[in-house]
Every structure is written in structure tokens, then in C-alpha cells.
Amino acid sequence: MPASTSDNDWTMDVDLVAMTHDTPMPEPWRCNMTVEDVLGNKHTEFPNDSHNFERFVKSFPIEPCRLKKGTTQFEQWQADNLREGQDEWYPFASEAEWETVHWLVTNVGQSAVEEYLKLDITKSRSKLSFSSRYKLNKKLNKLPTGSDWECEPITVKGDRVDRHGKPLTEEIELWHRNPVKCIHELIGNPAFKDHLAYLPEHVFGNIEETNRLYDEMWTAEWWWKIQESMPRGAFVAPVILASDKTQLSNFGSDKSAWPVYLTIGNLSKEIRWRPSCHGTVLIGYLPVAKLQCFSKSVRSLEIYWLFHKCMSKLVNPLVAAGKQGVEMTCADSLIWKIFPILAVYIADYPEQCLVACCKENQCPRCVVPPEERGELLETRHLPHTNIFTSITPDILHQLHKGVFKDHLVKWCTTVIGADELDARFNAMPDAHGLRHFKKGISGVSQWTGKEHKEMQKVFVGVMAGAVNNKVLTVVRALVDFIYYAQFQSHTTTSLNSLRVSLELFHKHKDIFVDLEIREHFNIPKLHAIQHYIDSIKELGSLNGYNTESPERLHIDFAKEAYRASNRHNFLVQMAWVHNCLPSLLAKPPKDPDSKPVTKQGTTEDEDEQTLTQPSPSTPSLTPAFYRIAKVAPFRRMVAELETLHGAIDFVPALSTFLKQLNPKSRIEPSCYDRFNVYKKLAISIAPNRFLSSESRTSQLWATCAQPHEGCKKPMPAHFDTALVIEDLGVYKAKECLMEQVRVAQIRVIFLLPPQFSSHPTPLAYVEWFTLLRHFDTTTGMYIIQQSTHAHHHNTSIVSIEQLVRSCHLMAKCNTKIDPDWMSDNVLDNAPFLYLNSHFDIGLFSHIKM
Structure with missing residues (x-):
């Protein structure tokens, strides 16, 4: 432990220690990096498997600095309850009541809650400590909540006029929270104590430092470069934003929401995108406005302008915080001076172009000419941020749905015919965990990312023998690229394999031109995959930035919250639900002798x-x-x-x-x-x-x-x-x-x-x-x-x-x-x-x- 000069000060003397390889009994690998870990390099060894490669870690060199001890929000709330003599289920009477409230808030609408509480059987048998929705809400308001929601009205003046000749206007609402306070809540959550990193590091698979490893954001280059520009005693919180417009109901409703999510790169990627861990928070709902006050010729452009205006308001607190830093009590109960820097923006291709202010037929990351997109090529106010390089690859839409389903499968279907392709899928041997397309794929009407992945598992075998070797080489190269891109931890060797697969595709892709299936390869998504290796080196493995994660969060932050509302003025109700939901879900642990929980969160089968x-x-x-x-x-x-x-x-x-x-x-x-x-x-x-x-x-x-x-x-x-x-x-x-x-x-x-x-x-x-x-x-x-x-x-x-x-x-x-x-x-x-x-x-x- 660092030496201390008082009860409230901690001094960290940091020296780089030569990496060694002499540990007889290695400790289990941990994804976190604590204050003690900063003191020198760590070496962790995995079981004797060539794929459980060893980790040789070189921590970022920092000067000694003094950290004060603080109290996290949860610790303060817990101390207050203890002082007032409240038990662990406060403000609820018991665990059973907590479970009832949890079910009501997450599954039942507001009006239905009132009806349930008025039932005679509820009053006589449940014996809840509240008898109305109003009293329930008062109890929920006693829970520790996150930063407050704000509703900012925005008046948009259009170019159309009414019958009196006055310009038409439209009133819209921007619901948002302070992102700096949300970052404080994440980095100060005691539940994340063992899953947080405060400094970058370089990780190698061998002591010679020839095989570099990339997995978490703190093992990549971006954080290291930013930390080098920070003043003494400053620590970076890489900000990850994600946005994706979604429908709130699948049954004829035209109501949509545009959630904006925030998480931080300090948090392990296995934790931050797991919904049950609440490592990602909702910081705003962008307005979904039709802007009928504008004429059709300019309406789309004005919607784009509205997006940027609202996003600038939403991230505005990050400007000053990124320049001056903010003292935050982190999960380890130490006060760190944190500089929140926007590092990643996760979005699908249309929103990537919207963020980068480019047309949807251009690359949001570079200035490649449209005619060269198919060839293999060798937010200005936010500090330390390059909005173009912060746009990360989108495996779901660019690879699974884009390059594979929308292009490769269509090309190959043209080559061998739909009937032959279906017959080959039908004759595929079954296996546990593998979908069997009994009727082929030509009749599938509803495609999702899951179906695309299942097709990829057998597609090379399906095409083998039906096409010539050049076509099969292109198929195998692209499918290999998709699989390499999904690695959760990369090495210098795996990145080289990723590059070779891409080069192999470009070397043989002209076979589809020779077969008169394609005239060119100027495809935006095909060009986008050229940026994958750079993104991995800069920001870590791509599974931490896939759009599948925010789409999964829509279930909790948009669809279920909407169902819990009364469908009228629903945004304010959705915001209120999410303000108390994390505390409501933070259930105290049960008896340690209870049944173990599997990775999927279910107890093991009794049989x-x-x-x-x-x-x-x-x-x-x-x-x-x-x-x-x-x-x-x-x-x-x-x-x-x-x-x-x-x-x-x-x-x-x-x-x-x-x-x-x-x-x-x-x-x-x-x-x-x-x-x-x-x-x-x-x-x-x-x-x-x-x-x-x-x-x-x-x-x-x-x-x-x-x-x-x-x-x-x-x-x-x-x-x-x-x-x-x-x-x-x-x-x-x-x-x-x-x-x-x-x-x-x-x-x-x-x-x-x-x-x-x-x-x-x-x-x-x-x-x-x-x-x-x-x-x-x-x-x-x-x-x-x-x-x-x-x-x-x-x-x-x-x-x-x-x-x-x-x-x-x-x-x-x-x-x-x-x-x-x-x-x-x-x-x-x-x-x-x-x-x-x-x-x-x-x-x-x-x-x-």
C-alpha cells in the first residue's frame, strides 16, 4: 500500500519495475487496475494453454501525487440510514415489499399500479406500507437517485407561414441530465470498484514485448496519448456516447424515442454493456420532431441542425470539465481529479454521418473519394476530441448486415442460384447451438443480427464445391475478417491476420466483376472495414463499441419505461422511472448459502x-x-x-x-x-x-x-x-x-x-x-x-x-x-x-x- 502522511492523504510513489516471469503460482487475471496496481508492473499467468497467453503489463509512468480520502454517495446514504436506525430494505418494509415494488415499477403502467393497489386482495393480504400510487412514488423518491433530469424547451421557427403571414413555430422538449454528474455516479459506484482502471497500460504477450495485446480501452493507444498531455495529478475518464432512434411500440404506434447513453472507458467492457450491471446510464432523450413548420425542401437539413443543437446542449458540461478537471470520489473512496474526454461515439451508419456532418454516401472517418471506396488504401469545441476518429466500427450493421448479408450473400446467390443455396442449407448437419435453416434462406422474411451470425457459421462450407476457388477465397476471406473482428482481445498476430484477410479479399474481389455480378465496389460499408485495425489499436477491441449493446439497452431505457407510463406526456414519466430504477434494482445480497447464479443470471437446473x-x-x-x-x-x-x-x-x-x-x-x-x-x-x-x-x-x-x-x-x-x-x-x-x-x-x-x-x-x-x-x-x-x-x-x-x-x-x-x-x-x-x-x-x- 502507498505510504500515508495522514489519515486522509495517500501518496503514490510510482516506479516502472522491470517485467519478470518467475511467479510459481499465478494469481487470476483481473480486468481492473487499482491504486496498488499503479505502483508497478504486474505479471499474470493463465493456465497452460497457448490461447490463455500470459500478460506482461507496463503501467503508465506517473509522478508521485497525493490523493485524499472521500465518501461515495452510496456510503453516505448507507451511513445516514444507519444513523437513523433504518434497515437494509428502507424505505420499504421488507424484502417481499421490495420485490413487489420492483415488479410494479418495471412491468406495470402507472394507472394499472393504482388499480392493483385498490384491489381488496392487495389490501387484505399484501399489507403493503403504501396504499396508493402517490404514496408509492413518495417512497421511491426517498431512494438515492442519480443526477436530476431537466426539460429544456426549444422553439423552432420555420420557413412556412400561417394565414396571417407569421412564421410557423414548433415547440419541442429536450430532456437531459448533466453528463459530468453521471460520470461521477459511474466512477464512484462501489459495485464497480474491482472493475475500474484509472491509468492506461501497455500489455504484451511475451517478455520481449513483440506481441502487443489490445482488449480494454486502457490497453490501447488513445488513452496513453491523452494521459501524456495531462497535467500532474490528472486522470482521464474516456467518455463513450451512444445514440440510436427507436420505436417505442411494435403495434401500430408512431411514437419514437431517441435515447443518448453514456458510459466510461475506465469500466471493464464486460461490465459496462451488461444491462444488469447498470454500467451505462441514460443522459438524454433527443427530440423526435417532424418539423412541419419547414417546407419539404429544407426539412431534412433542419432536422440535422436540430440534432446538433440538442447534442451541443447535452454535452456542454463536458467542455469545462474536460479543460479544468473535476474532483470526484471514486469507487475506491479516493478523490481523483478526473478529466472527462469524449473518446468514442457509437452509432449506426446514418447517425455516424449525421455526427460527422457528411453525406450518407461518404465515409464519416476519412476523406476518401467516392470512386476509391472499394479499393484498399494505404466536435471541434470538446477538448482533446477528434469526432471523426471517435466514430467506432459498427460490427452489427457494417459486417453482419452490411458486407455479409446485403452484399456477399446476394453475390453468391446470383452465382449458384437460390434453389441450390437453399438445398445446401437444408442438408447442413444439425448441432447444438447452431440454427438449422430447414427451408433454406430465400424464404426468410425477417432478418436480424442473430440470423446473420448463424448463416456465417456455415456459409463457407455451403459455398465450397459450388463455386470456383477464386469466389470461395473471397467468401472465406470476408467471413474470416468478420470472425477476427469479433475477438474480444487482440494481439499483434491477430491484427496481422485481420489485415491479411482484408488484403486477400481485395486481391480476388474482381472475380465478381468478371462474373458480371458487380461493376464496382464503391460501397461505404466495404470501405468502413478498412478503419477497423486503427480503431482497435487506438481504442481496444471492437466488442466494447458494438451497436448491439445500445440496441439491447433500448429494452430497459425506452420500451419498458414507455410501457410503465400512461402513454401521455411519456418522456417525463420515463425519465422519472430511470431516475429511481438503478437504486431499486440494487437489491441487498441474500444469504451466501443461496443457490449459485450462472453467467446468464439463472440458477442451475434442479435436475x-x-x-x-x-x-x-x-x-x-x-x-x-x-x-x-x-x-x-x-x-x-x-x-x-x-x-x-x-x-x-x-x-x-x-x-x-x-x-x-x-x-x-x-x-x-x-x-x-x-x-x-x-x-x-x-x-x-x-x-x-x-x-x-x-x-x-x-x-x-x-x-x-x-x-x-x-x-x-x-x-x-x-x-x-x-x-x-x-x-x-x-x-x-x-x-x-x-x-x-x-x-x-x-x-x-x-x-x-x-x-x-x-x-x-x-x-x-x-x-x-x-x-x-x-x-x-x-x-x-x-x-x-x-x-x-x-x-x-x-x-x-x-x-x-x-x-x-x-x-x-x-x-x-x-x-x-x-x-x-x-x-x-x-x-x-x-x-x-x-x-x-x-x-x-x-x-x-x-x-x-
Whole structure:
């Protein structure tokens, strides 16, 4: 800890310490950077996985400065309640009343709340401490709230005149909050204490400093450059703004809202865009005005002018704060002098052009001539802000919807025809977590980002064989680019791969001109992707600035708030709801012995159990835990396994496994034995630093066909494929994963009966595919086939410790797909198969990096 001269002063003596690599037991990686961390460089080591690369951190060099201790708003409110003798649920009578109020505020309109409180059953049984909406609102006003909302009326004078010859006017309202106070609330929230950074840092994947890492904003270049220009004792709060106009109702209403969101780069990106964490706040509603007082010829231009006028009013407090700094009590209870600087503006393409004051056929970041947009090219008042470079890439609209769906898919459909494309999608083998387009894609009328992502997972395999190698190279290059761009943590190597994919596309893109599908490539969204690498280096990985995040926030900040209003003068009601909602959602923690909550926020299923199997000799990529049903849903004889699951060599495979498990045992399995059989198994996947520091799970299903029963439709059999370590004894975690695993199809998941031997984990009967030796450079995928001997599948029984993760296989087709190939038989009928490298980003990173 820093030395202190008094109880209220903290002195930070900061020296750069040479990076070392001698920690025998590394501490878990943390996304935050505390005062103690500023004192020198940290080294954190991940488990022995080539993708859990080590982090060598060089902190920003700063001069010693003195920080005073302060009290956060929450601490002050808590102390006041304690002094007044209030309990943790104040101003509500109990936890049950808190839950009732939470439900009323977030789900019920104002008039419906009044009706609910007047019901006899509510009065007699609920026994709430308030009896009317008015009294409820008084209690809500006692909660600690954020900065106050202000309504600023704006009179717009048009160029049209009324019958008396006077100019027509329109009265509009701008609802906004002070962004500096909102920043203070975020950076001073004790819940974010372990997720905040106050200084930039340079992170490397090796001690030689040749492999730079980019993930959080504080690991990129922009913050480092800005901090160098700051005076002694000054610290930067990178301001991130996002705006997106949205409809408030999907049922015939013409009412819209234009929310403006604010968050800060000091906060970890995994926290700031998670709605339940409230790391992003609403700072204003821009007016959605039709401006009928103007003639049609100038109306659009005046709407643009109104946007800039309102935005200038909204961000005006940032001007003085960015120049002079503001003392803020941060989450660590220290008073820092914060300089809020606008760093990022997140918007879709039309709003990007609106912010940058350019036409919608131009680039909002650079001055490229329109005729050169398809070629590979080598807010003035806000301090330290370049509004053009603050406009970040938009993966949702530029890549998923733009370059991929609106352009690449259309070009390829023209090449092979819609019928052939649909047939190939229809014959795609099913897998858990993968959408199966049973009727193809030509009939899909409503497209969202989710559908675009699902198409990308199989699109290269769909096009393979149907088009020539040049077209396939362009397809693979663009899909690879989309996957690299979605990495949550980048390295010098991954950025180079991103660049190579873009160059490969531009090298071969003229094939679509030769096929007379395109005349040019002067496409704004295609040009925009050239700025991706610069943005990552300046501001960190792009998942922290995707427009999907603010669109998700519309649910809480716009649509649900609108539903909670009475639909009349709704903006003031929406503002009031959001002023008290964060405090209302900050529920005190329950008993620590309560059930654990998963990453998705739901408790684990009661019919499943989580078992941990610690083993010092087990490689890091094998399951650290698995989740399976407490009670096996089936108990089946060997004959049933052979007919229902296709496990025709189950007995010989089990005999081999038992001999390896206990060579001295004389017990032999027979066709009369019964086994507890499971439908699915969930195994953990080791953290992948290209994705996230959090571990993920992979579900593996092995279910036989289900006949028609009542209203339930018949279900075909489903047997997932997985990457399996064939021999744990020779596996080396630091070496390339793909060189040490084989693909296998899981036919049965079962427990070993106690009469044979004891085994700590469930087992799986698998059918092997050939080794991963043939890599096709055009598709970027491995080519495999069924592993057989004398026309029989090579099979084994393996422990689930050998299962690494799920995977997906696709048929290697010719120019026309075999009409007999369907989703449920293509793995058995296709002579050659692709290991789908785009099944998910985690598998993609293992194959490509």
C-alpha cells in the first residue's frame, strides 16, 4: 500500500519495475487496475494453454501525487440510514415489499399500479406500507437517485407561414441530465470498484514485448496519448456516447424515442454493456420532431441542425470539465481529479454521418473519394476530441448486415442460384447451438443480427464445391475478417491476420466483376472495414463499441419505461422511472448459502448436478467440471443401445476400456447388462483470451429418435460431434490443440455400473473420424472422413475428461449437392467432411491462430 502522511492523504510513489516471469503460482487475471496496481508492473499467468497467453503489463509512468480520502454517495446514504436506525430494505418494509415494488415499477403502467393497489386482495393480504400510487412514488423518491433530469424547451421557427403571414413555430422538449454528474455516479459506484482502471497500460504477450495485446480501452493507444498531455495529478475518464432512434411500440404506434447513453472507458467492457450491471446510464432523450413548420425542401437539413443543437446542449458540461478537471470520489473512496474526454461515439451508419456532418454516401472517418471506396488504401469545441476518429466500427450493421448479408450473400446467390443455396442449407448437419435453416434462406422474411451470425457459421462450407476457388477465397476471406473482428482481445498476430484477410479479399474481389455480378465496389460499408485495425489499436477491441449493446439497452431505457407510463406526456414519466430504477434494482445480497447464479443470471437446473474433478495431472483443456442430470432418464440394455443409438460395437469397446482400466479384472460385459444413459452433458471450456476471461460451457447431446406422441412432433436422432483427446498421457497443453485431438461422434453418454469397476466420471461411446492431417487452404478447414476398419466404424469408450468441446462437421459437396443428402444422414453418406472452423469464434481461434 502507498505510504500515508495522514489519515486522509495517500501518496503514490510510482516506479516502472522491470517485467519478470518467475511467479510459481499465478494469481487470476483481473480486468481492473487499482491504486496498488499503479505502483508497478504486474505479471499474470493463465493456465497452460497457448490461447490463455500470459500478460506482461507496463503501467503508465506517473509522478508521485497525493490523493485524499472521500465518501461515495452510496456510503453516505448507507451511513445516514444507519444513523437513523433504518434497515437494509428502507424505505420499504421488507424484502417481499421490495420485490413487489420492483415488479410494479418495471412491468406495470402507472394507472394499472393504482388499480392493483385498490384491489381488496392487495389490501387484505399484501399489507403493503403504501396504499396508493402517490404514496408509492413518495417512497421511491426517498431512494438515492442519480443526477436530476431537466426539460429544456426549444422553439423552432420555420420557413412556412400561417394565414396571417407569421412564421410557423414548433415547440419541442429536450430532456437531459448533466453528463459530468453521471460520470461521477459511474466512477464512484462501489459495485464497480474491482472493475475500474484509472491509468492506461501497455500489455504484451511475451517478455520481449513483440506481441502487443489490445482488449480494454486502457490497453490501447488513445488513452496513453491523452494521459501524456495531462497535467500532474490528472486522470482521464474516456467518455463513450451512444445514440440510436427507436420505436417505442411494435403495434401500430408512431411514437419514437431517441435515447443518448453514456458510459466510461475506465469500466471493464464486460461490465459496462451488461444491462444488469447498470454500467451505462441514460443522459438524454433527443427530440423526435417532424418539423412541419419547414417546407419539404429544407426539412431534412433542419432536422440535422436540430440534432446538433440538442447534442451541443447535452454535452456542454463536458467542455469545462474536460479543460479544468473535476474532483470526484471514486469507487475506491479516493478523490481523483478526473478529466472527462469524449473518446468514442457509437452509432449506426446514418447517425455516424449525421455526427460527422457528411453525406450518407461518404465515409464519416476519412476523406476518401467516392470512386476509391472499394479499393484498399494505404466536435471541434470538446477538448482533446477528434469526432471523426471517435466514430467506432459498427460490427452489427457494417459486417453482419452490411458486407455479409446485403452484399456477399446476394453475390453468391446470383452465382449458384437460390434453389441450390437453399438445398445446401437444408442438408447442413444439425448441432447444438447452431440454427438449422430447414427451408433454406430465400424464404426468410425477417432478418436480424442473430440470423446473420448463424448463416456465417456455415456459409463457407455451403459455398465450397459450388463455386470456383477464386469466389470461395473471397467468401472465406470476408467471413474470416468478420470472425477476427469479433475477438474480444487482440494481439499483434491477430491484427496481422485481420489485415491479411482484408488484403486477400481485395486481391480476388474482381472475380465478381468478371462474373458480371458487380461493376464496382464503391460501397461505404466495404470501405468502413478498412478503419477497423486503427480503431482497435487506438481504442481496444471492437466488442466494447458494438451497436448491439445500445440496441439491447433500448429494452430497459425506452420500451419498458414507455410501457410503465400512461402513454401521455411519456418522456417525463420515463425519465422519472430511470431516475429511481438503478437504486431499486440494487437489491441487498441474500444469504451466501443461496443457490449459485450462472453467467446468464439463472440458477442451475434442479435436475442437474455440478461435479468437480480436480486432478493435478489433468491438462487444462480437459473439463474442470461437468454438469449432468442427477438421475439418468433412461436405463437401457445393450441391445437397446445398439438399435436406438447405433452403438453396434458397444460390448467390444467396453471390454477394451475395462482392460485398460483394470487389467487384472476378469469381469466381462454382456448383452444383458443395463446402463444408466443420459441425454446430454455440459462440460467446461478453458478460458480463451481471444474471447473472454470467463470460462464457458459446451453442451453435448446424444439422443435417439423420438416417435410421434400426442401433440409432440417426432424428433430425429441427434448425436453431437466433439473434439476428443485420444490419449491423455501424451497430451501437452502448451502445444497446438488441433494437432492433439480427433473428431468423434458421441453415440452414448452413460455411467459405468459398479459391478465392473468404479470410475469418477461418466463415459461416452464414440465413433472416430480420421486424424486432422489434411488442411484445405482454400476453405481454411480440415478435411476428414469416417475412420473405419473392414467397413466398420472404429469406436472407443472414453472418459469425459477427454472431451475438449463440441464441434461441427459439414459435407464436402460437388457443384450440385446430392439430392439424397439430408441433415440427418449426410454425415453417414458423404465420403468426405469439413471440420467447420466457423462453428464459433473459440474454435475458429484454435484453428486459425
